[in-house]
Amino acid sequence: MNKIGGLLDGVKTIAIIGLSDNPDRPSYCVASYLKSQGYTIIPVNPQLSEVLGEKAYPTLSAIPPDIKIDIVDIFRRPELVMPHIQEAVNRGDVKTIWLQEGVSNPEAEKFVREHGLNVVANSCLRKAHLKLHRHH
Secondary structure, three states: OHHHHHHHOOOOEEEEEOOOOOOOOHHHHHHHHHHHOOOEEEEEOOOOOEEOOEEOEOOOOOOOOOOOOOEEEEOOOHHHHHHHHHHHHHHOOOOEEEEOOOOOOHHHHHHHHHOOOEEEOOOOHHHHHHHHHOOO
């Protein structure tokens, strides 16, 4: 858990790929929680123009380079994550790729590590944050 705590240190901006505007979806629940905790969230969903009052972008590459992204949190099926991960690596500012619960792709995770980024797979960012902050 300490490793995950370290990954959240100094994080300000989290891009959330596959963020839905449906409050019943896990991605919406996680995003609204993170926003309530003071993080800047950037929705990435080609079908939406905004979520939770934040401008949505169709792809990671479409987010202006002057917006620094610390974590990319991915809510997509495992077989769909690779293009997003390549975009994240290409941006050059992303430190951590976070694959939500139920999402793991060993090939993609290996690619992330080979490019010097941190990767967390099959884990809920909201639960990890809650666990870390329960002790304060």
